[in-house]
Amino acid sequence: MTYSIVARDPATGHLGIAVASRFFAVGALVPHIRTGAAVATQAFINPMWGVEGALRLQGGEGAQEVLADFIARDSGAPQRQAHMIDTSGEIAAHTGADCVDWAGHCGAPGVSVAGNMLAGPRVIADTLSCYLDNPGLPFAERLLLAMAAGEDAGGDKRGRQSAALRIHRGQDYPWLDLRTDDHPDPLADLARLLKVAGERYLLFAEGFGTAENFAGVTDRSNLDRRIAEREGSAG
Numbered sequence: 754m755t756y757s758i759v760a761r762d763p764a765t766g767h768l769g770i771a772v773a774s775r776f777f778a779v780g781a782l783v784p785h786i787r788t789g790a791a792v793a794t795q796a797f798i799n800p801m802w803g804v805e806g807a808l809r810l811q812g813g814e815g816a817q818e819v820l821a822d823f824i825a826r827d828s829g830a831p832q833r834q835a836h837m838i839d840t841s842g843e844i845a846a847h848t849g850a851d852c853v854d855w856a857g858h859c860g861a862p863g864v865s866v867a868g869n870m871l872a873g874p875r876v877i878a879d880t881l882s883c884y885l886d887n888p889g890l891p892f893a894e895r896l897l898l899a900m901a902a903g904e905d906a907g908g909d910k911r912g913r914q915s916a917a918l919r920i921h922r923g924q925d926y927p928w929l930d931l932r933t934d935d936h937p938d939p940l941a942d943l944a945r946l947l948k949v950a951g952e953r954y955l956l957f958a959e960g961f962g963t964a965e966n967f968a969g970v971t972d973r974s975n976l977d978r979r980i981a982e983r984e985g986s987a988g
Contacts, residue, residue: 755779755795756868756876756903758884759836762892763863766923768838771896773916773940775909780917780932787811788925789840796834796852796869799827806837816845834858836865855910861885872907879906893920893929893947901940916940918947928958953980
């Protein structure tokens with residue numbers, strides 16, 4: 754019912770997941786990111802693959818090890834699909850034999866794409882190719898462009914309903930977490946939300962507290978100046 758991309762930006766180490774589906778609120782349960790690791794769990798979804806998986810990967814376990822354990826423990830594994838990146842950059846992916854056609858996964862160093870109930874294999878192949886072909890784009894835009902390529906190749910064979918984009922910049926909370934839960938063109942709506950986020954929100958996000966700097970940036974004078982400059986240039 755879903756296709757998604759899980760990636761680590763090679764330039765920054767930031768982690769991102771983008772997902773789209775003909776299913777309500779796909780962003781609520783598919784993407785899971787912790788410091789250094791990311792998991793997307795989908796198909797006949799078991800959210801625990803994401804919740805437990807991200808924590809174990811963050812703790813240093815390898816992606817292949819964690820995935821093999823889930824397959825062994827979950828009697829529903831033939832209906833599950835999941836893919837993940839661990840703290841060392843290793844990718845692991847599982848598409849159960851009972852996932853609804855078309856279903857499969859593919860990947861390259863630092864990026865994995867997987868989907869089920871798709872129009873065909875071109876959906877994930879074009880998503881991956883587009884991501885790899887656009888290394889110069891900002892990470893969020895690169896992920897959304899790749900997802901749009903998958904949609905152009907047919908996407909979810911049932912149609913469109915929801916999509917999400919989540920990016921973490923080395924913290925357990927997201928730097929960016931966008932969702933559109935019920936929309937006729939969800940990827941286009943995510944692109945709109947990303948543009949809105951760039952007006953003010955992402956400027957604020959640069960000053961959030963971190964595990965290394967609990968208080969973050971407390972002097973807002975530079976922030977106010979940059980907001981004024983951006984609003985002036987927009988006018």
